[in-house]
Amino acid sequence: xxxxxxxxxxxxxxxxxVVQALRGVSLAxxxxxxxxxxxxxxxxxxxxxxxxxxxxxPTSGKYLLSNTDVTSLSDLELxxxxxxxxxxxxxTFNLLPRVTVMKNVELPLxxxxxxxxxxxEKIEAILERVxxxxxxxHCPNELSGGEMxxxxxxxxxxxxxQVVFADEPTGNLDSKTGKEIMTLFxxxxxxxxTIILVTHDPNxxxxxxxQIKMLDGQILEDTK
Amino acid sequence: MTIKDLISSSFNILRxxxxxxxxxxxxxxxxxxxxxxxxxxxxxxxxxxxxQIQSLGSNTIFVQRFSWxxxxxxxxxxxxxxxxxxxxxxxxxxxxxxxKVAPQRNANISSLNYQGRTAKQVEVTGxxxxxxxxxxxxxxxxxxxxxxxxxxxxxxxCVGGYIVDNLFPTEDPVxxxxxxxxxxxxxxxxxxxxxxxxxxxxxxxIIIPLSTFNKIFPKPIGxxxxxxxxxxxxxxxxxxxxxxxxxxxxxxxxxxxxxxYDKPDDFGINTQESLREIYKNISNIAFIVMIGVAAISLxxxxxxxMNIMLVAVSERTREIGLRKAVGASTRNILYQFLFEAxxxxxxxxxxxxxxxxxxxxxxxxxxxxxxxxxxxxxFLGIGFxxxxxxxxxxxxxxxxxxxxxxxALRYE
Ligand SMILES: Nc1ncnc2c1ncn2[C@@H]1O[C@H](COP(=O)(O)OP(=O)(O)OP(=O)(O)O)[C@@H](O)[C@H]1O
Ligand SMILES: [Mg+2]
Numbered sequence: 001x002x003x004x005x006x007x008x009x010x011x012x013x014x015x016x017x018v019v020q021a022l023r024g025v026s027l028a029x030x031x032x033x034x035x036x037x038x039x040x041x042x043x044x045x046x047x048x049x050x051x052x053x054x055x056x057x058p059t060s061g062k063y064l065l066s067n068t069d070v071t072s073l074s075d076l077e078l079x080x081x082x083x084x085x086x087x088x089x090x091x092t093f094n095l096l097p098r099v100t101v102m103k104n105v106e107l108p109l110x111x112x113x114x115x116x117x118x119x120x121e122k123i124e125a126i127l128e129r130v131x132x133x134x135x136x137x138h139c140p141n142e143l144s145g146g147e148m149x150x151x152x153x154x155x156x157x158x159x160x161x162q163v164v165f166a167d168e169p170t171g172n173l174d175s176k177t178g179k180e181i182m183t184l185f186x187x188x189x190x191x192x193x194t195i196i197l198v199t200h201d202p203n204x205x206x207x208x209x210x211q212i213k214m215l216d217g218q219i220l221e222d223t224k
Numbered sequence: 225m226t227i228k229d230l231i232s233s234s235f236n237i238l239r240x241x242x243x244x245x246x247x248x249x250x251x252x253x254x255x256x257x258x259x260x261x262x263x264x265x266x267x268x269x270x271x272x273x274x275x276q277i278q279s280l281g282s283n284t285i286f287v288q289r290f291s292w293x294x295x296x297x298x299x300x301x302x303x304x305x306x307x308x309x310x311x312x313x314x315x316x317x318x319x320x321x322x323x324k325v326a327p328q329r330n331a332n333i334s335s336l337n338y339q340g341r342t343a344k345q346v347e348v349t350g351x352x353x354x355x356x357x358x359x360x361x362x363x364x365x366x367x368x369x370x371x372x373x374x375x376x377x378x379x380x381x382c383v384g385g386y387i388v389d390n391l392f393p394t395e396d397p398v399x400x401x402x403x404x405x406x407x408x409x410x411x412x413x414x415x416x417x418x419x420x421x422x423x424x425x426x427x428x429x430i431i432i433p434l435s436t437f438n439k440i441f442p443k444p445i446g447x448x449x450x451x452x453x454x455x456x457x458x459x460x461x462x463x464x465x466x467x468x469x470x471x472x473x474x475x476x477x478x479x480x481x482x483x484x485y486d487k488p489d490d491f492g493i494n495t496q497e498s499l500r501e502i503y504k505n506i507s508n509i510a511f512i513v514m515i516g517v518a519a520i521s522l523x524x525x526x527x528x529x530m531n532i533m534l535v536a537v538s539e540r541t542r543e544i545g546l547r548k549a550v551g552a553s554t555r556n557i558l559y560q561f562l563f564e565a566x567x568x569x570x571x572x573x574x575x576x577x578x579x580x581x582x583x584x585x586x587x588x589x590x591x592x593x594x595x596x597x598x599x600x601x602x603f604l605g606i607g608f609x610x611x612x613x614x615x616x617x618x619x620x621x622x623x624x625x626x627x628x629x630x631x632a633l634r635y636e
């Protein structure tokens with residue numbers, strides 16, 4: 001079992017006001033699954049994804065990633081985990097500006113402490129994989145949205161993570177380039193990677209093999 | 225993240241914000257430049273002052289009406305003191321620890337002429353033959369004044385190199401006559417050169433017998449007499465005899481001046497050491513002022529760096545979130561921003577050091593001050609700037625490191 005949660009909650013306190021963004025989420029995800037989390041705005045999709053991606057810790061509940069209890073890890077261990085086991089793709093790409101495609105993709109390898117020769121081989125291979133080998137010395141402001149998202153996908157995959165999270169990966173793209181990115185995700189899923197994508201677009205969700213519908217911080221429906 | 229990666233990423237950032245980085249390090253540049261320039265000038269000054277002090281004759285004691293010092297002098301009180309006399313000098317000469325004694329008087333003549341040429345502001349010293357030993361004069365040609373010159377109040381003199389340069393550029397001065405205060409005086413010797421001090425030539429001197437001096441220069445009166453009366457140069461038998469000689473002179477002078485045991489000295493016994501003391505006092509003040517100036521500009525520079533790093537942290541909040549999302553630890557982020565701050569300040573330190581050394585070089589090229597740049601000042605400058613970078617960079621870097629990844633990613 002890759003991911004196992006029990007009764008996850010996440011409350012945000014703003015002054016005296018408490019937002020219950022997640023209200024008891026229990027989930028089990030196997031290796032190699034291709035999942036879409038859908039639901040209306042504010043239903044807690046991103047919050048859940050941040051918890052599963054170890055960017056945030058739950059207010060209560062249990063989260064096991066590959067059988068390790070994430071809530072008990074130190075800052076250093078969490079950063080290792082994010083580096084080695086998790087890949088992120090964001091709606092707004094989040095590439096470093098003024099830095100080449102190669103350097104952007106290299107970032108997780110730097111934090112992994114990998115030797116520069118091996119780094120270069122890996123970067124070449126992954127850029128080839130996402131179809132951007134010819135753009136490696138370009139900076140993000142010279143790329144189209146679709147190309148930027150491909151760079152982000154390459155960056156997410158470079159350390160061979162156990163799971164890739166994508167929060168609205170097509171949200172900033174037109175429908176044609178959105179489709180291209182989804183085709184890329186399909187291929188990656190076919191290669192055996194675990195993908196969890198967050199979207200409120202039912203068409204996009206249709207690409208995934210399992211759908212989890214959320215409402216008001218709870219799971220409404222799970223097609224498993 | 226290796227050091228190499230950190231350096232290249234920091235350089236990248238500094239390059240993209242060239243003007244901003246330059247303005248930020250200006251404070252550090254000015255601070256370090258000030259430190260290095262002043263330090264190198266002070267070093268050079270120390271050296272030439274020490275040379276000058278040495279050239280006085282290392283053990284020579286000066287007996288005068290007043291003590292050298294940087295404290296306030298009560299000139300009214302000093303003017304009331306008894307004069308130092310030639311007889312005092314002869315009495316001192318008989319002391320067991322004393323080898324040579326030379327009483328002297330000095331006067332300044334505004335211009336000295338010879339065949340249409342002029343030497344300005346010439347120092348005339350009237351003394352006795354042993355001045356040659358107490359002041360370490362060498363003779364370039366001819367001879368020094370002797371006892372016979374003194375006894376017969378001869379119109380003879382020795383001249384310094386500056387006078388030779390200005391009045392006798394092509395001829396041998398020995399045997400020629402010059403006019404000192406209206407008296408035709410024969411040049412009998414040329415003194416070896418002593419060089420210059422603060423651009424003031426030490427070779428702009430004429431030495432005549434004291435007896436002759438007293439004849440042609442009127443006895444000074446009133447306030448003027450305080451500084452132009454007789455002073456006595458005393459050379460002890462050896463360096464070991466310096467302290468005993470001082471004690472013996474003090475006792476002798478107190479007796480000769482009839483001072484009761486409860487009265488303070490009404491004369492001064494001055495040595496090279498007193499000069500060093502004065503110089504030390506002055507240079508300590510200069511040093512403190514310098515430290516103050518440098519500290520203030522380094523503080524301003526440091527605040528500038530802290531400010532720009534805080535701006536950078538807030539500008540790059542999303543970048544920090546992203547870095548954390550792909551595996552940067554708190555420490556990675558801390559080091560990254562600290563490194564940038566230190567890099568900024570060290571670049572400032574290096575530029576400041578170069579400018580400071582340059583200023584020292586320029587000053588010593590166009591002025592009589594000489595500058596010396598010991599290697600340690602360079603390390604000091606760069607070390608200081610690195611310390612400033614760490615001190616003022618740690619807060620912004622820590623702020624960046626403590627950012628929560630999702631807050632950072634959400635930040636607009
Ligand atoms: N940092 C935060 N501080 C306070 N409240 C928050 C914070 N993050 C999220 N929330 C609240 O938690 C709830 C769930 O937010 P979340 O971002 O998970 O929704 P979402 O399903 O991703 O919505 P969207 O489709 O608009 O992205 C919302 O009501 C939101 O306002
Ligand atoms: Mg969301």
